[in-house]
Amino acid sequence: MKILSVASELYPLIKTGGLADVAGALPLALAGLGCETRTLIPGYPAVMKTVKAPKKLMEFPDLLGEHATLLHAKHQGLDLLILDSPPLYQRSGGPYLDGSARDYADNWKRFAVLAKAGAEIAAGALAHWEPDLVHVHDWQAALVPVFMRYADAPEKPSLITIHNIAFQGQFSAAIFPSLGLPAHAYGEALEYYGTISYLKGGIVTAHAVSTVSPSYAEEILTPEFGMGLDGLISSRTADLFGIVNGIDIDVWNPETDKLLASNYGAGSLKKRAANRAALTKRFELDEDDQPIFCVISRLTWQKGMDLLAEIMDDVVATGAKLVILGSGDSALETALLTGADRHRGRVGMSIAYDEALSHLMQAGSDVILVPSRFEPCGLTQLYALRYGCIPLVARTGGLADTVIDANGAALAAGAATGLQFQPVTAEQLRRAIRRTLRLFNDRKTWTRMQKQGMKSDVSWTRSAAAYVDLYQRLAQKGQ
Ligand SMILES: Nc1ncnc2c1ncn2[C@@H]1O[C@H](COP(=O)(O)OP(=O)(O)O[C@H]2O[C@H](CO)[C@@H](O)[C@H](O)[C@H]2O)[C@@H](O)[C@H]1O
Secondary structure: OEEEEEOOOEOOOEOOOHHHHHHHHHHHHHHOOOOEEEEEEEOOHHHHHHOOOOEEEEEEEEEOOEEEEEEEEEEOOEEEEEEEOHHHHOOOOOOOEOOOOOEOOOHHHHHHHHHHHHHHHHOOOOOOOOOOEEEEEHHHHOHHHHHHHOOOOOOOOEEEEEOOOOOOOEEEHHHHHHHOOOOHHHHHHHEEOOEEEHHHHHHHHOOEEEEOOHHHHHHOOOHHHHOOOHHHHHOOHHHEEEOOOOOOOOOOOOOOOOOOOOOOOHHHHHHHHHHHHHHHHHOOOOOOOOOEEEEEEEEOOOOOHHHHHHHHHHHHHOOOEEEEEEEEOHHHHHHHHHHHHHOOOOEEEEEOOOHHHHHHHHHHOOEEEEOOOOOOOOOHHHHHHHHOOEEEEEOOHHHHHHOOEOOHHHHHHOOOOEEEEOOOOHHHHHHHHHHHHHHHHOHHHHHHHHHHHHHOOOOOHHHHHHHHHHHHHHHHHHO
Protein backbone atom coordinates (compact mmCIF):
# COMPACT_ATOMS: atom_id res chain seq x y z
CA MET A 1 0.00 0.00 0.00
CA LYS A 2 1.27 3.49 -0.86
CA ILE A 3 0.80 6.13 1.82
CA LEU A 4 1.25 9.87 1.43
CA SER A 5 2.05 11.30 4.86
CA VAL A 6 1.90 15.08 5.28
CA ALA A 7 3.55 16.70 8.28
CA SER A 8 5.07 20.03 9.24
CA GLU A 9 8.03 18.48 11.07
CA LEU A 10 9.98 15.27 10.74
CA TYR A 11 12.77 13.83 12.85
CA PRO A 12 15.74 13.88 12.19
CA LEU A 13 15.43 16.86 9.84
CA ILE A 14 13.29 19.36 11.72
CA LYS A 15 11.79 18.96 15.18
CA THR A 16 10.06 21.17 17.72
CA GLY A 17 8.24 18.39 19.54
CA GLY A 18 6.79 14.90 19.56
CA LEU A 19 5.02 15.22 16.21
CA ALA A 20 8.42 15.09 14.49
CA ASP A 21 9.36 11.87 16.27
CA VAL A 22 6.15 10.16 15.26
CA ALA A 23 6.16 11.42 11.66
CA GLY A 24 9.79 10.27 11.38
CA ALA A 25 9.52 6.87 13.04
CA LEU A 26 6.17 5.59 11.80
CA PRO A 27 7.16 5.25 8.10
CA LEU A 28 10.16 3.12 9.10
CA ALA A 29 7.96 0.83 11.17
CA LEU A 30 5.33 0.65 8.40
CA ALA A 31 7.94 -0.29 5.80
CA GLY A 32 8.31 -3.71 7.38
CA LEU A 33 4.55 -4.23 7.09
CA GLY A 34 4.26 -3.66 3.37
CA CYS A 35 3.49 0.07 3.41
CA GLU A 36 5.52 2.44 1.30
CA THR A 37 5.28 5.91 2.82
CA ARG A 38 6.36 9.16 1.23
CA THR A 39 6.32 12.16 3.54
CA LEU A 40 5.56 15.62 2.23
CA ILE A 41 7.30 18.36 4.23
CA PRO A 42 8.09 22.03 3.62
CA GLY A 43 11.55 22.93 2.34
CA TYR A 44 12.72 24.69 5.50
CA PRO A 45 16.39 25.76 5.58
CA ALA A 46 17.29 22.81 7.87
CA VAL A 47 15.74 20.40 5.37
CA MET A 48 17.32 21.96 2.28
CA LYS A 49 20.74 22.04 3.95
CA THR A 50 20.67 18.43 5.12
CA VAL A 51 19.20 16.35 2.31
CA LYS A 52 21.67 15.22 -0.29
CA ALA A 53 21.07 15.64 -4.03
CA PRO A 54 17.30 16.14 -4.07
CA LYS A 55 15.78 15.37 -7.46
CA LYS A 56 13.30 17.74 -9.04
CA LEU A 57 9.99 15.98 -9.66
CA MET A 58 7.70 18.75 -10.85
CA GLU A 59 6.75 22.41 -10.62
CA PHE A 60 3.56 23.73 -9.11
CA PRO A 61 3.19 27.06 -10.92
CA ASP A 62 0.20 28.22 -8.89
CA LEU A 63 -0.54 26.82 -5.44
CA LEU A 64 -2.91 29.44 -4.03
CA GLY A 65 -0.91 32.01 -5.99
CA GLU A 66 2.51 30.68 -4.94
CA HIS A 67 5.12 28.94 -7.04
CA ALA A 68 6.70 25.78 -5.64
CA THR A 69 8.99 23.00 -6.77
CA LEU A 70 8.49 19.44 -5.59
CA LEU A 71 11.73 17.62 -4.80
CA HIS A 72 12.35 13.98 -4.00
CA ALA A 73 15.09 12.77 -1.67
CA LYS A 74 15.91 9.86 0.60
CA HIS A 75 17.26 10.48 4.06
CA GLN A 76 18.04 7.87 6.69
CA GLY A 77 15.45 5.46 5.40
CA LEU A 78 12.79 8.13 4.86
CA ASP A 79 11.34 8.82 1.45
CA LEU A 80 10.77 12.56 1.23
CA LEU A 81 8.71 14.85 -0.94
CA ILE A 82 9.98 18.34 -0.23
CA LEU A 83 7.90 21.35 -1.16
CA ASP A 84 10.44 24.00 -2.01
CA SER A 85 9.02 27.50 -2.04
CA PRO A 86 11.65 29.90 -0.65
CA PRO A 87 9.32 32.87 -0.01
CA LEU A 88 7.19 30.63 2.23
CA TYR A 89 9.66 28.32 3.95
CA GLN A 90 13.19 29.74 3.73
CA ARG A 91 13.07 31.76 6.96
CA SER A 92 15.61 32.31 9.68
CA GLY A 93 13.29 31.38 12.60
CA GLY A 94 11.68 28.03 13.39
CA PRO A 95 9.01 26.21 11.40
CA TYR A 96 6.18 28.26 12.91
CA LEU A 97 7.71 31.17 14.83
CA ASP A 98 10.07 33.99 13.91
CA GLY A 99 13.23 34.83 15.85
CA SER A 100 11.16 36.72 18.44
CA ALA A 101 8.90 33.70 19.05
CA ARG A 102 5.97 35.28 17.21
CA ASP A 103 3.81 33.25 14.80
CA TYR A 104 4.61 34.08 11.19
CA ALA A 105 1.71 36.24 10.01
CA ASP A 106 1.27 34.10 6.90
CA ASN A 107 1.19 30.70 8.61
CA TRP A 108 -2.32 30.25 7.21
CA LYS A 109 -0.85 30.44 3.71
CA ARG A 110 2.34 28.47 4.41
CA PHE A 111 0.37 25.43 5.55
CA ALA A 112 -2.56 25.86 3.16
CA VAL A 113 -0.04 25.70 0.31
CA LEU A 114 1.54 22.58 1.80
CA ALA A 115 -1.91 20.99 2.06
CA LYS A 116 -2.86 22.01 -1.44
CA ALA A 117 0.28 20.32 -2.76
CA GLY A 118 -0.64 17.22 -0.74
CA ALA A 119 -4.11 17.14 -2.26
CA GLU A 120 -2.66 17.50 -5.77
CA ILE A 121 -0.25 14.61 -5.19
CA ALA A 122 -3.13 12.53 -3.82
CA ALA A 123 -5.06 13.28 -6.99
CA GLY A 124 -2.24 11.95 -9.15
CA ALA A 125 -0.03 14.95 -9.89
CA LEU A 126 3.04 12.70 -9.91
CA ALA A 127 3.30 10.55 -13.00
CA HIS A 128 4.98 7.56 -11.35
CA TRP A 129 3.67 7.57 -7.82
CA GLU A 130 0.07 7.81 -6.72
CA PRO A 131 -0.84 7.11 -3.11
CA ASP A 132 -3.61 4.73 -2.07
CA LEU A 133 -4.25 6.66 1.13
CA VAL A 134 -3.36 9.99 2.70
CA HIS A 135 -2.35 10.31 6.36
CA VAL A 136 -2.10 13.88 7.65
CA HIS A 137 -0.84 15.15 10.97
CA ASP A 138 -2.22 18.04 13.05
CA TRP A 139 -3.66 21.36 11.90
CA GLN A 140 -0.73 22.18 9.64
CA ALA A 141 -1.73 19.36 7.28
CA ALA A 142 -5.44 19.32 8.10
CA LEU A 143 -6.52 21.10 4.92
CA VAL A 144 -5.35 18.18 2.75
CA PRO A 145 -8.62 16.23 3.18
CA VAL A 146 -10.55 19.51 2.82
CA PHE A 147 -8.95 20.24 -0.55
CA MET A 148 -9.50 16.61 -1.55
CA ARG A 149 -13.19 16.79 -0.63
CA TYR A 150 -13.82 19.82 -2.83
CA ALA A 151 -11.60 18.81 -5.78
CA ASP A 152 -12.83 17.32 -9.03
CA ALA A 153 -10.65 14.22 -8.71
CA PRO A 154 -11.97 11.08 -6.98
CA GLU A 155 -11.33 11.34 -3.24
CA LYS A 156 -8.63 9.12 -1.74
CA PRO A 157 -9.16 7.55 1.72
CA SER A 158 -7.74 9.81 4.40
CA LEU A 159 -6.79 9.75 8.06
CA ILE A 160 -6.05 12.74 10.25
CA THR A 161 -4.03 12.21 13.41
CA ILE A 162 -4.43 14.72 16.21
CA HIS A 163 -1.23 15.00 18.23
CA ASN A 164 -2.49 17.87 20.32
CA ILE A 165 -5.97 19.32 20.07
CA ALA A 166 -4.83 22.52 21.79
CA PHE A 167 -3.30 23.63 18.49
CA GLN A 168 -6.09 24.12 15.96
CA GLY A 169 -4.81 26.49 13.28
CA GLN A 170 -7.44 29.16 13.81
CA PHE A 171 -7.43 32.14 11.45
CA SER A 172 -9.60 35.06 10.46
CA ALA A 173 -12.50 34.24 8.16
CA ALA A 174 -11.07 36.93 5.86
CA ILE A 175 -8.58 34.38 4.46
CA PHE A 176 -11.34 32.13 3.14
CA PRO A 177 -11.45 33.55 -0.42
CA SER A 178 -7.69 32.99 -0.71
CA LEU A 179 -8.08 29.24 -0.12
CA GLY A 180 -9.75 28.76 -3.48
CA LEU A 181 -12.52 26.57 -2.08
CA PRO A 182 -16.19 26.72 -3.07
CA ALA A 183 -18.28 29.04 -0.88
CA HIS A 184 -20.19 26.15 0.74
CA ALA A 185 -16.93 24.69 2.12
CA TYR A 186 -16.91 27.51 4.65
CA GLY A 187 -20.04 26.46 6.50
CA GLU A 188 -19.68 22.73 5.82
CA ALA A 189 -16.11 22.27 6.94
CA LEU A 190 -14.14 25.26 8.12
CA GLU A 191 -16.27 27.77 10.01
CA TYR A 192 -15.60 27.87 13.72
CA TYR A 193 -17.41 30.58 15.72
CA GLY A 194 -16.97 33.08 12.91
CA THR A 195 -13.34 32.15 12.27
CA ILE A 196 -11.63 29.43 10.27
CA SER A 197 -10.26 26.33 11.96
CA TYR A 198 -7.97 24.13 9.90
CA LEU A 199 -8.17 21.30 12.42
CA LYS A 200 -11.95 21.39 12.34
CA GLY A 201 -11.81 21.15 8.55
CA GLY A 202 -9.61 18.06 8.81
CA ILE A 203 -11.84 16.41 11.40
CA VAL A 204 -14.95 17.05 9.30
CA THR A 205 -13.53 15.83 6.01
CA ALA A 206 -11.03 13.04 6.79
CA HIS A 207 -12.46 9.55 6.54
CA ALA A 208 -11.09 8.67 9.96
CA VAL A 209 -9.71 10.60 12.90
CA SER A 210 -7.09 9.21 15.22
CA THR A 211 -5.22 10.40 18.20
CA VAL A 212 -2.12 9.11 19.86
CA SER A 213 -3.50 7.08 22.76
CA PRO A 214 -6.78 5.32 23.59
CA SER A 215 -7.30 7.40 26.74
CA TYR A 216 -6.85 10.71 24.93
CA ALA A 217 -9.32 9.51 22.27
CA GLU A 218 -11.85 9.20 25.10
CA GLU A 219 -10.83 12.44 26.79
CA ILE A 220 -11.28 14.64 23.72
CA LEU A 221 -14.96 13.71 23.69
CA THR A 222 -15.36 15.77 26.88
CA PRO A 223 -15.58 19.56 27.23
CA GLU A 224 -12.63 19.52 29.65
CA PHE A 225 -10.20 18.10 27.07
CA GLY A 226 -11.93 18.70 23.74
CA MET A 227 -10.95 22.37 23.61
CA GLY A 228 -14.15 23.37 21.85
CA LEU A 229 -14.05 20.50 19.34
CA ASP A 230 -15.55 17.84 21.63
CA GLY A 231 -19.04 18.21 20.10
CA LEU A 232 -17.70 17.75 16.59
CA ILE A 233 -15.52 14.81 17.56
CA SER A 234 -18.43 13.20 19.37
CA SER A 235 -20.28 13.21 16.06
CA ARG A 236 -17.46 11.09 14.62
CA THR A 237 -16.99 8.44 17.29
CA ALA A 238 -17.60 5.66 14.74
CA ASP A 239 -14.47 6.83 12.92
CA LEU A 240 -12.38 7.79 15.95
CA PHE A 241 -9.34 5.71 16.94
CA GLY A 242 -6.68 5.91 19.64
CA ILE A 243 -3.35 4.33 18.73
CA VAL A 244 -0.58 4.79 21.25
CA ASN A 245 2.75 6.13 19.98
CA GLY A 246 5.83 3.98 19.89
CA ILE A 247 9.41 5.20 19.85
CA ASP A 248 12.36 4.44 17.61
CA ILE A 249 14.10 1.83 19.71
CA ASP A 250 17.29 2.10 17.65
CA VAL A 251 17.66 5.83 18.30
CA TRP A 252 16.67 5.28 21.94
CA ASN A 253 18.74 2.28 22.96
CA PRO A 254 20.88 2.61 26.12
CA GLU A 255 23.04 -0.30 24.96
CA THR A 256 24.24 1.51 21.84
CA ASP A 257 23.40 5.21 22.34
CA LYS A 258 26.50 7.19 21.37
CA LEU A 259 25.28 10.25 23.26
CA LEU A 260 25.81 8.57 26.63
CA ALA A 261 28.91 8.55 28.81
CA SER A 262 28.40 4.83 29.34
CA ASN A 263 26.19 2.26 27.62
CA TYR A 264 24.20 -0.18 29.72
CA GLY A 265 21.29 -2.58 29.70
CA ALA A 266 18.83 -4.09 32.16
CA GLY A 267 21.54 -6.52 33.21
CA SER A 268 24.16 -3.84 33.81
CA LEU A 269 22.30 -1.02 35.54
CA LYS A 270 25.37 -0.20 37.63
CA LYS A 271 26.90 1.29 34.50
CA ARG A 272 24.30 4.07 34.68
CA ALA A 273 26.60 5.60 37.34
CA ALA A 274 28.92 7.07 34.71
CA ASN A 275 25.98 8.86 33.10
CA ARG A 276 24.88 10.13 36.48
CA ALA A 277 28.39 11.45 37.05
CA ALA A 278 28.43 13.17 33.64
CA LEU A 279 25.05 14.74 34.35
CA THR A 280 26.17 15.89 37.79
CA LYS A 281 29.17 17.58 36.19
CA ARG A 282 27.16 19.08 33.35
CA PHE A 283 24.70 20.76 35.75
CA GLU A 284 27.29 21.43 38.49
CA LEU A 285 25.29 19.44 41.03
CA ASP A 286 26.55 18.35 44.44
CA GLU A 287 28.05 14.88 44.40
CA ASP A 288 25.96 12.66 46.67
CA ASP A 289 23.71 9.60 46.48
CA GLN A 290 20.42 11.49 46.56
CA PRO A 291 18.01 10.81 43.71
CA ILE A 292 18.08 13.01 40.62
CA PHE A 293 14.72 14.01 39.16
CA CYS A 294 14.70 15.32 35.61
CA VAL A 295 12.31 17.26 33.43
CA ILE A 296 12.63 17.40 29.61
CA SER A 297 9.77 19.44 28.29
CA ARG A 298 8.30 22.39 26.59
CA LEU A 299 7.86 24.83 29.46
CA THR A 300 4.12 25.38 29.28
CA TRP A 301 0.96 25.22 31.34
CA GLN A 302 -0.08 22.04 29.47
CA LYS A 303 3.03 20.33 30.77
CA GLY A 304 2.35 21.46 34.37
CA MET A 305 5.53 23.49 34.52
CA ASP A 306 3.94 26.12 36.77
CA LEU A 307 3.43 23.34 39.33
CA LEU A 308 7.09 22.43 39.03
CA ALA A 309 8.08 26.01 39.85
CA GLU A 310 5.67 25.93 42.78
CA ILE A 311 7.06 22.76 44.35
CA MET A 312 10.74 23.22 43.56
CA ASP A 313 11.65 24.31 47.11
CA ASP A 314 9.85 21.26 48.52
CA VAL A 315 11.71 18.89 46.20
CA VAL A 316 15.00 20.36 47.36
CA ALA A 317 13.86 20.12 50.99
CA THR A 318 13.54 16.33 50.62
CA GLY A 319 17.23 16.17 49.73
CA ALA A 320 16.57 15.22 46.08
CA LYS A 321 18.14 17.04 43.12
CA LEU A 322 16.45 18.30 40.00
CA VAL A 323 17.65 18.96 36.46
CA ILE A 324 15.48 20.75 33.92
CA LEU A 325 15.90 20.98 30.16
CA GLY A 326 13.35 22.99 28.24
CA SER A 327 12.18 26.20 26.75
CA GLY A 328 8.86 27.85 26.14
CA ASP A 329 6.73 30.31 28.04
CA SER A 330 9.04 33.13 29.12
CA ALA A 331 7.32 33.68 32.51
CA LEU A 332 7.79 29.98 33.31
CA GLU A 333 11.41 30.06 32.11
CA THR A 334 12.05 32.96 34.51
CA ALA A 335 10.24 31.32 37.43
CA LEU A 336 12.18 28.08 37.02
CA LEU A 337 15.52 29.82 36.46
CA THR A 338 15.00 31.95 39.57
CA GLY A 339 14.29 28.79 41.54
CA ALA A 340 17.35 27.05 40.12
CA ASP A 341 19.49 30.04 41.11
CA ARG A 342 18.21 29.75 44.68
CA HIS A 343 19.36 26.14 44.82
CA ARG A 344 22.76 25.97 43.15
CA GLY A 345 24.14 22.47 43.43
CA ARG A 346 20.67 21.00 43.96
CA VAL A 347 18.82 22.25 40.88
CA GLY A 348 20.33 22.62 37.42
CA MET A 349 18.60 24.16 34.46
CA SER A 350 19.29 24.55 30.76
CA ILE A 351 16.96 26.73 28.73
CA ALA A 352 17.59 25.15 25.39
CA TYR A 353 16.49 22.55 22.94
CA ASP A 354 19.25 19.96 23.21
CA GLU A 355 18.63 16.50 21.80
CA ALA A 356 22.00 15.13 22.95
CA LEU A 357 21.57 16.34 26.52
CA SER A 358 18.07 14.85 26.64
CA HIS A 359 19.58 11.39 26.05
CA LEU A 360 22.14 11.83 28.83
CA MET A 361 19.43 13.03 31.19
CA GLN A 362 17.35 9.91 30.59
CA ALA A 363 20.41 7.74 31.23
CA GLY A 364 21.74 9.62 34.28
CA SER A 365 18.58 10.59 36.18
CA ASP A 366 16.64 8.35 38.54
CA VAL A 367 13.17 9.76 37.85
CA ILE A 368 11.54 11.76 35.07
CA LEU A 369 8.71 14.06 36.11
CA VAL A 370 5.83 14.50 33.67
CA PRO A 371 3.10 16.47 35.50
CA SER A 372 1.07 17.31 32.37
CA ARG A 373 -2.48 18.64 32.72
CA PHE A 374 -3.27 16.81 29.51
CA GLU A 375 -1.02 14.63 27.38
CA PRO A 376 -2.20 13.04 24.13
CA CYS A 377 0.53 10.42 24.41
CA GLY A 378 3.83 11.76 25.68
CA LEU A 379 7.14 10.36 24.53
CA THR A 380 9.59 11.24 27.27
CA GLN A 381 8.05 8.67 29.64
CA LEU A 382 8.55 6.04 26.92
CA TYR A 383 12.23 6.95 26.51
CA ALA A 384 12.51 6.88 30.29
CA LEU A 385 11.06 3.37 30.52
CA ARG A 386 13.65 2.19 28.04
CA TYR A 387 16.49 3.93 29.93
CA GLY A 388 15.67 2.69 33.44
CA CYS A 389 14.64 6.17 34.52
CA ILE A 390 11.42 5.80 36.51
CA PRO A 391 8.52 7.91 35.14
CA LEU A 392 6.44 9.87 37.64
CA VAL A 393 3.46 11.00 35.58
CA ALA A 394 0.06 12.61 35.79
CA ARG A 395 -2.72 10.07 35.26
CA THR A 396 -3.96 11.49 31.99
CA GLY A 397 -4.05 10.59 28.28
CA GLY A 398 -1.19 8.49 27.03
CA LEU A 399 0.68 8.82 30.30
CA ALA A 400 -2.08 6.79 31.97
CA ASP A 401 -1.91 4.23 29.15
CA THR A 402 1.85 3.63 29.20
CA VAL A 403 3.02 3.73 32.82
CA ILE A 404 1.94 1.10 35.36
CA ASP A 405 1.54 2.73 38.76
CA ALA A 406 3.43 1.27 41.69
CA ASN A 407 0.32 0.51 43.72
CA GLY A 408 0.32 -2.44 46.11
CA ALA A 409 -1.11 -4.92 43.61
CA ALA A 410 1.23 -3.92 40.78
CA LEU A 411 4.24 -4.05 43.10
CA ALA A 412 3.24 -7.45 44.42
CA ALA A 413 2.84 -8.74 40.87
CA GLY A 414 6.17 -7.19 39.81
CA ALA A 415 4.31 -5.25 37.11
CA ALA A 416 4.91 -1.65 38.27
CA THR A 417 6.98 0.55 35.97
CA GLY A 418 6.46 4.02 37.45
CA LEU A 419 4.13 6.23 39.43
CA GLN A 420 0.94 8.06 38.55
CA PHE A 421 -0.85 10.84 40.38
CA GLN A 422 -4.08 12.77 40.04
CA PRO A 423 -5.60 15.30 40.19
CA VAL A 424 -2.83 17.42 38.73
CA THR A 425 -2.23 19.81 41.62
CA ALA A 426 0.89 20.93 43.44
CA GLU A 427 -0.22 19.06 46.56
CA GLN A 428 -0.71 15.75 44.75
CA LEU A 429 2.62 16.20 43.00
CA ARG A 430 4.36 16.76 46.35
CA ARG A 431 2.75 13.60 47.69
CA ALA A 432 3.76 11.63 44.62
CA ILE A 433 7.34 12.80 45.06
CA ARG A 434 7.34 11.63 48.67
CA ARG A 435 5.95 8.26 47.52
CA THR A 436 8.71 8.07 44.91
CA LEU A 437 11.39 8.72 47.51
CA ARG A 438 10.09 5.92 49.72
CA LEU A 439 10.33 3.54 46.79
CA PHE A 440 13.77 4.86 45.82
CA ASN A 441 15.06 3.95 49.27
CA ASP A 442 13.82 0.37 48.84
CA ARG A 443 16.60 -0.52 46.42
CA LYS A 444 15.36 -4.02 45.58
CA THR A 445 11.91 -2.80 44.58
CA TRP A 446 13.36 0.16 42.70
CA THR A 447 15.69 -2.02 40.61
CA ARG A 448 12.84 -4.37 39.88
CA MET A 449 10.74 -1.47 38.62
CA GLN A 450 13.60 -0.25 36.44
CA LYS A 451 14.01 -3.68 34.89
CA GLN A 452 10.28 -4.09 34.40
CA GLY A 453 10.14 -0.73 32.60
CA MET A 454 13.07 -1.66 30.41
CA LYS A 455 11.20 -4.81 29.40
CA SER A 456 8.06 -2.86 28.38
CA ASP A 457 7.36 -2.91 24.67
CA VAL A 458 7.66 0.76 23.72
CA SER A 459 8.54 0.00 20.10
CA TRP A 460 6.33 0.78 17.13
CA THR A 461 5.66 -2.89 16.42
CA ARG A 462 2.13 -3.16 17.79
CA SER A 463 1.03 0.36 16.94
CA ALA A 464 2.35 0.24 13.38
CA ALA A 465 0.28 -2.92 12.90
CA ALA A 466 -2.75 -1.06 14.28
CA TYR A 467 -2.20 1.74 11.71
CA VAL A 468 -1.93 -0.80 8.88
CA ASP A 469 -5.16 -2.37 10.05
CA LEU A 470 -6.85 1.02 10.01
CA TYR A 471 -5.37 1.94 6.61
CA GLN A 472 -6.69 -1.33 5.18
CA ARG A 473 -10.15 -0.75 6.56
CA LEU A 474 -10.21 2.75 5.09
CA ALA A 475 -8.92 1.54 1.73
CA GLN A 476 -11.58 -1.17 1.58
CA LYS A 477 -14.33 1.29 2.47
CA GLY A 478 -13.10 3.59 -0.27
CA GLN A 479 -13.43 0.91 -2.96
N1 LIG B 1 14.34 21.14 25.54
C1 LIG B 1 14.35 19.99 24.91
N2 LIG B 1 15.49 19.49 24.42
C2 LIG B 1 15.51 18.31 23.76
N3 LIG B 1 14.40 17.57 23.51
C3 LIG B 1 13.25 18.05 23.97
C4 LIG B 1 13.15 19.25 24.69
N4 LIG B 1 11.85 19.48 25.02
C5 LIG B 1 11.16 18.43 24.52
N5 LIG B 1 12.01 17.57 23.88
C6 LIG B 1 11.66 16.37 23.14
O1 LIG B 1 10.52 16.70 22.34
C7 LIG B 1 9.62 15.59 22.35
C8 LIG B 1 8.37 16.01 23.08
O2 LIG B 1 7.40 15.07 22.84
P1 LIG B 1 6.11 14.90 23.74
O3 LIG B 1 5.39 13.74 23.21
O4 LIG B 1 6.52 14.81 25.15
O5 LIG B 1 5.30 16.27 23.62
P2 LIG B 1 4.74 17.29 22.51
O6 LIG B 1 3.80 18.09 23.30
O7 LIG B 1 5.83 17.96 21.79
O8 LIG B 1 3.99 16.38 21.45
C9 LIG B 1 2.62 16.20 21.06
O9 LIG B 1 2.68 15.14 20.09
C10 LIG B 1 3.28 13.95 20.61
C11 LIG B 1 3.41 12.98 19.46
O10 LIG B 1 2.20 12.42 19.12
C12 LIG B 1 2.49 13.40 21.77
O11 LIG B 1 3.20 12.31 22.33
C13 LIG B 1 2.29 14.48 22.83
O12 LIG B 1 1.47 14.00 23.87
C14 LIG B 1 1.73 15.74 22.20
O13 LIG B 1 1.54 16.78 23.16
C15 LIG B 1 10.35 14.45 23.02
O14 LIG B 1 11.07 13.76 22.04
C16 LIG B 1 11.31 15.18 23.97
O15 LIG B 1 12.42 14.41 24.31
